[in-house]
Amino acid sequence: xxxxxxxxxxxxxxxxxxxxxxxxxxxxxxxxxxxxxxxxxxxxxxxxxxxxxxxxxxxxxxxxxxxxxxxxxxxxxxxxxxxxxxxxxxxxxxxxxxxxxxxxxxxxxxxxxxxxxxxxxxxxxxxxxxxxxxxxxxxxxxxxxxxxxxxxxxxxxxxxxxxxxxxxxxxxxxxxxxxxxxxxxxxxxxxxxxxxxxxxxxxxxxxxxxxxxxxxx
Amino acid sequence: xxxxxxxxxxxxxxxxxxxxxxxxxxxxxxxxxxxxxxxxxxxxxxxxxxxxxxxxxxxxxxxxxxxxxxxxxxxxxxxxxxxxxxxxxxxxxxxxxxxxxxxxxxxxxxxxxxxxxxxxxxxxxxxxxxxxxxxxxxxxxxxxxxxxxxxxxxxxxxxxxxxxxxxxxxxxxxxxxxxxxxxxxxxxxxxxxxxxxxxxxxxxxxxxxxxxxxxxx
DNA sequence: AACTTTTTTTAGTCTACCCTAAAAATATTT
DNA sequence: AAATATTTTTAGGGTAGACTAAAAAAAGTT
Numbered sequence: 001x002x003x004x005x006x007x008x009x010x011x012x013x014x015x016x017x018x019x020x021x022x023x024x025x026x027x028x029x030x031x032x033x034x035x036x037x038x039x040x041x042x043x044x045x046x047x048x049x050x051x052x053x054x055x056x057x058x059x060x061x062x063x064x065x066x067x068x069x070x071x072x073x074x075x076x077x078x079x080x081x082x083x084x085x086x087x088x089x090x091x092x093x094x095x096x097x098x099x100x101x102x103x104x105x106x107x108x109x110x111x112x113x114x115x116x117x118x119x120x121x122x123x124x125x126x127x128x129x130x131x132x133x134x135x136x137x138x139x140x141x142x143x144x145x146x147x148x149x150x151x152x153x154x155x156x157x158x159x160x161x162x163x164x165x166x167x168x169x170x171x172x173x174x175x176x177x178x179x180x181x182x183x184x185x186x187x188x189x190x191x192x193x194x195x196x197x198x199x200x201x202x203x204x205x206x207x208x209x210x211x212x213x214x215x216x217x
Numbered sequence: 218x219x220x221x222x223x224x225x226x227x228x229x230x231x232x233x234x235x236x237x238x239x240x241x242x243x244x245x246x247x248x249x250x251x252x253x254x255x256x257x258x259x260x261x262x263x264x265x266x267x268x269x270x271x272x273x274x275x276x277x278x279x280x281x282x283x284x285x286x287x288x289x290x291x292x293x294x295x296x297x298x299x300x301x302x303x304x305x306x307x308x309x310x311x312x313x314x315x316x317x318x319x320x321x322x323x324x325x326x327x328x329x330x331x332x333x334x335x336x337x338x339x340x341x342x343x344x345x346x347x348x349x350x351x352x353x354x355x356x357x358x359x360x361x362x363x364x365x366x367x368x369x370x371x372x373x374x375x376x377x378x379x380x381x382x383x384x385x386x387x388x389x390x391x392x393x394x395x396x397x398x399x400x401x402x403x404x405x406x407x408x409x410x411x412x413x414x415x416x417x418x419x420x421x422x423x424x425x426x427x428x429x430x431x432x433x434x
Numbered sequence: 435a436a437c438t439t440t441t442t443t444t445a446g447t448c449t450a451c452c453c454t455a456a457a458a459a460t461a462t463t464t
Numbered sequence: 465a466a467a468t469a470t471t472t473t474t475a476g477g478g479t480a481g482a483c484t485a486a487a488a489a490a491a492g493t494t
Contacts, residue, residue: 219480219481221480221481222480250481250483251482251483251484253482253483253484253485254481254482254483257480257481257482258481261480272489273489273490
């Protein structure tokens with residue numbers, strides 16, 4: 001496994017290669033390499049049985065390929081948590097450095113880092129961190145950030161940072177409490193939540209990552 | 218700068234390439250590559266003016282090459298501190314992972330990490346961490362671990378970890394106190410220190426890294 | 435000084451990437 | 465259905481890095 005192959009597999013995954021066929025054209029755009037280079041890399045990964053290939057149609061990840069993709073995403077997201085939480089990176093800054101680091105991380109390192117970070121479930125963007133074995137943890141709760149206007153939900157879990165918990169206390173957000181989303185402002189604007197008793201609460205965009213909810217139908 | 222070139226420059230540096238000529242043979246052994254590959258890499262670095270070359274004699278780092286070497290060592294050692302202090306690596310474990318990480322670290326990342334670690338001066342082996350600009354900080358104190366039997370010194374600085382300070386308190390080691398090394402046991406054994414009043418103190422091998430002294434002729 | 439051994443360099447290959455230009459296959463339009 | 469446009473593949477090249485085998489240079493020995 002070389003960094004380039006890893007990036008290629010990750011790109012296929014990002015373009016939906018777990019369930020749909022990804023075209024060369026999409027990979028050309030996504031990786032900014034020539035069409036010829038895509039064909040070439042396809043052939044390499046094909047030989048290793050990491051993808052399947054329908055000529056002139058596109059590629060798709062095999063079980064084996066998907067496992068590798070998930071393990072890469074695990075590494076990537078664990079590094080993102082580190083960069084954001086420990087080194088004070090802004091969200092927009094974490095991606096590039098995590099992309100470099102993920103290719104230079106032994107499994108031993110990642111497991112140690114994971115423990116150091118308190119075995120986080122989500123990355124700073126609210127993305128789920130895959131398990132060590134490449135499986136995706138069963139998340140019955142959804143980050144609030146992924147919900148839509150009109151969704152009804154119950155608070156399931158919240159980030160346990162001192163100041164964030166204080167903020168929630170002030171907002172009267174409690175575990176188990178039910179809300180409906182009455183509005184989501186565009187451009188990273190706040191969520192307006194409406195409780196059962198009609199009480200309205202404004203929740204900031206960043207906070208919406210740190211609140212996990214269970215959707216109720 | 219590619220990872221391979223970086224490793225090559227580091228190898229030259231480790232073999233004394235700041236002041237002496239390093240032979241191809243030494244590089245072959247150190248990097249475990251063929252003699253032909255060494256000649257080839259020499260030519261590449263020569264073209265970039267990172268080394269000078271005396272045919273059939275060896276290579277030596279230029280000013281430019283030395284700067285790059287020191288910046289790599291900086292990255293390497295900062296990662297070593299992280300792995301040892303934050304992730305609980307043993308000393309023998311830090312090197313391999315730091316070697317990978319150093320090639321995947323932006324300057325931005327290293328500076329953030331450095332601050333996160335409290336701007337350490339030494340790596341877990343007692344090696345000095347070069348400055349950001351590639352210069353070596355003027356260290357008037359020497360890690361005790363680098364001292365020899367018979368050396369007379371004054372305690373200059375100690376690692377400020379809670380439990381370590383307690384240990385020193387118990388051992389009656391204080392800043393400014395003078396000792397002579399009366400014995401160093403082999404195989405990472407303890408140092409026997411003798412104070413001016415004849416009092417003898419046993420200092421463990423690991424502790425010897427965390428104590429900085431000023432040698433008195 | 436001539437022979438032998440060691441070290442370095444050159445010559446010729448190989449793989450993993452990447453590229454451009456042209457050919458082949460598929461899709462779209464008329 | 466034929467012509468055109470798009471996409472993919474093939475063909476041919478380039479660079480970085482590594483190799484082996486052979487030639488050349490230097491060092492060591494008799």
